[in-house]
Amino acid sequence: MEREFIKICKQSFNSDQITSSENELYRHSHDESHHPSVEPDLVFFPESADDVVNIVGISRQFQIPITPFGTGSGLEGQVIPVKKGISVNFERMNQVIKFSPEDMLVTVQPGITRMGLNSIINKHGLYFPIDPGADASIGGMVATNASGTTAVRYGSMRDQLLDLEVVLANGTVIHTGTKAKKSSSGLHLTGLFAGSEGTLGLITEITLKLHGIPEHTIAATCTFDTPRACTEAAHAILLSGIPILRMEFVDALSISFVNAYGSYGLPEKHSLFFEFAGMQKAVEEESLLAEGLLKDMGCENWAIASDSGERARLWKARHEMSYAFRHIKGMTSTGGDVCAPISKLPHLVDYARELIAESGLTGGIFGHVGDGNFHTIIMYDTSSTDELAKAEQINGRLAERAIELGGTCTGEHGVGIGKRKYQFAEHGAALEVMKSMKQLFDPENLLNPGKIFL
C-alpha cells in the first residue's frame, strides 16, 4: 500500500520530479565514503525554491525526513538518508541566475557544479577557484564548507559567500546576506549555513565572489627524503610570504599508486606540488624564490611545468590520488581529514605514518599542507571487518591527536556520520549551543537527521 506522503507528492509535483526507481534509490543511498548505504523512500527533483518550500511542507505534515543531495561526492556519508524519507536532489536547479562580471560576483542555483560554473564565467576572465577535486555541486560545497588545493590562497567555501537563499524547516524563505562585498548589519547567518550539511535548511540560491583568472601560472614539483622534510619545507614557504596558489604534499607511496594508475612517471619520493599564479613578473620572482628556498632545504628533482598541458597533467595526477587507491579489486579505503596549526604538521604526519605502519595496512598520506590539512587514505579488504576497524582506529587516533594539538577532526570533508563522535572533544561546551541552534532551526528534526550530532 502506497504511503500517504508519496501520494501527496504525486499530486503536488510533475510525475518526472519524483521517483522510487531502483537505480535512483540506489544512487541516493550512498556517497563516495565507506559508510553503509541506506535507501530513501523517494527521490525528489525540485525545479524551483517553491518546489522546495512545498516538499518541506510535506515533510512537516507527514513527519518524513528530508536529505538534500548535490552530486553525492561527499566523503562522510552526509547524503545517506539514515532515517530514510525523501532525498532532495538539486541537479535540475543548476542555472546561473545572475552573472555580474562588473562586480565579480555570480548568483547560482545550488545544483550547478563548479566546472559547469567555470565553463560559463571563464570566458569573461573570471573564475571560481575553489577546487575539491570532484566536480561537486556548489550547494554541496557550501553545505560541507569544502575547500581543496586552492584554499591556501582563497580560503574555504565559507569565505566565498555573500548571500544564500535558504528554505527553512518551517517553510520560510530567507536571504542571509546582500550583494555588497562586506557588511556589519544584523546577525551573520551566512557563515552558519556554510558547513551545516543540510541540517538547518535547504539552500536554493548562492551568491559567490569570483576572482580574476591569473595572467600567468607556473607549476612545480620537488621531492624530499622524508614526509617531515616536506612539511617543514611547506612551512618555510608559507613563512616566506610567497603567495602560492597551491601547495600539496604527496607521500612516496601515493606517488607510486598514482604512477601505477595513470603512468605519470613521477619520481617515487615524498613530494611537494606547487602552483604560483598572478602577474607574470611576480610569478617568476615567486617561483625563483621558492626554488632557492627549497634547494637550500635539500630538495631534489625540482621540476617546473609552465605550459598548460604539463600543468594539467600534474594536477590530474594530484586529483586522481584517491581513485588510485580505490580501483583495486576487493579493496576499498577510508579517508582521514585532519587539520592542525602548520607548525604541528611535521609531528602529525609522522604520527600518521607510525599508526599506518603499526596497523600493517597500506595507506597513503597527502593533502593541502599549506592549510595544515592532510588526508590519509587507508586500504582495507572489503571482506574483512577487522581491517576496516583497524583503518577507522587510525583515523580516530589521528583526529584525537589533531584536536589535542589545537586542530580539528575535519579540515574540509565535514562531520556527516564519521566525525560525530569527535564533536564533543573538539567543541566542548559549544556543542550544546550548536545542538540548541539545530533545535531552533529544525525543532522536529526533519532536516538531514542523524548528521553532525550523535
Added chain:
Amino acid sequence: MEREFIKICKQSFNSDQITSSENELYRHSHDESHHPSVEPDLVFFPESADDVVNIVGISRQFQIPITPFGTGSGLEGQVIPVKKGISVNFERMNQVIKFSPEDMLVTVQPGITRMGLNSIINKHGLYFPIDPGADASIGGMVATNASGTTAVRYGSMRDQLLDLEVVLANGTVIHTGTKAKKSSSGLHLTGLFAGSEGTLGLITEITLKLHGIPEHTIAATCTFDTPRACTEAAHAILLSGIPILRMEFVDALSISFVNAYGSYGLPEKHSLFFEFAGMQKAVEEESLLAEGLLKDMGCENWAIASDSGERARLWKARHEMSYAFRHIKGMTSTGGDVCAPISKLPHLVDYARELIAESGLTGGIFGHVGDGNFHTIIMYDTSSTDELAKAEQINGRLAERAIELGGTCTGEHGVGIGKRKYQFAEHGAALEVMKSMKQLFDPENLLNPGKIFL
C-alpha cells in the same frame, strides 16, 4: 540607598574593579557617534574570564543589563547603556595570551588595541592589518565586524578569526573554533559572534590570523574632476586584478577640510589614495600598471610616496578626515556607512552628493571604495534640531538606496542604535530568525539590550 546588585558587586570584586565615579560614568555613557548619551549605573573592569562569568551571574540574578565596552570609538552608539546597568570595560584584559609566529597566529584578550598588538608582533615580521583608523580594541573590532582601509585585500574582522572564547548569558564559557586554519566541524559560531555587538555574549579571548609585513610598499594619489570619475577609476583598478592593499576615495570638500586641519597641502580635488604592497618587483609592476590605467582614464596629479615618512603623512591625512570635520566649534556631524556592489558606487556617490546639496548642509564623502563602501560626514549646528534631522534624513535615504541596489545600510560601523530601523528592509524574513537567535542566546535580554533590534 545603595542598590542590592552594587552591594554584591562590591563584595565580589576588588574595590578598584568597580566604580560609579562621575567621570567614569560619563566616559561610559557615549561613543564617538552623535547618539544621545546614557550613563550606566556602574562600571566594571574585569581582569579575567572568571570575572566576566561572575558579573554575568550578578546581571542574571538582579536582572541588570550589561554592556561591554572596548575603547568607545564606535560610531553607532553600540556602547551606550540605553537601559543603564553595568558597563563592562575590557581595558585591563589587554594581554597577548599566546603568540605563535611560526603559525602566523596570536591569541589575545579583547582589551588589547590594534596598535598595542602590532607593537608586539611587528618585530617578528608579522602584522595585524585591519585598520579602522581609531586605535580600537580587538574585542570591539570583532563585535562590530570592523574593517577599514585594508579590507580590500584582507577582508573584515570576521575573516581574521580562528577562535573566540565567549561567556554566554547563562554563564557558560565556550570556544567557537580551533587553532587550525580551516575547519568543517560542527556549526560555525565564530562568524556569528563577529558583528554581534555584545548582544549574544561577552568575548574574553580572540585568536587572530596574522600576515607577513609586506617587503615593499608604495603609496600614491591622483585626482579626477568628478566623484564619478574617481569611483569609475577605482572600479577599473579592481577589475584589472592589481592586488592593491588600500584604495580610498576622498572628495574635494573633505580634502579641503583636512588641509585646513593639518596643513597637508593636498590638491583640493576629488582624489584616490592607493597603497601597493608585496614583493618589490611585483609592487613596482603594480604601481606602473595602475598609473597607466589611471592616466588613460584622465587622472591628474599622479604622485607617488615611496618613503615611509611621506606614506605615513598621507595615511595620517586620510585617517584624520572625520576629525577634520568635527573640530569646528558649535558644529558636529553624523556619519553614513553604506556599502553596495562596486558597479553601483558611481550612482550612489552621485546620489549622496545630490542629497547633501539639496539639504543645504555641508558634508564630505570618502571611504573604502575598493569594497564599495563609503562614508558621508554631514555637519550640523548642535543647537539646531532641524539640521540634525536633515542630516539624518540624508543618511537614511542613502541607506535605503544602498539596500535597494543590493547593498547594506552598514559596511563596517555596525547597527547599534542608528541602523536598527533599516534591519527589516535589509534582512526581510531573516530578521525574525536573527531575533530568535538573540532570544536563544539571551532569553532575558540582559546583554546590550536595545542594540541591533528595535
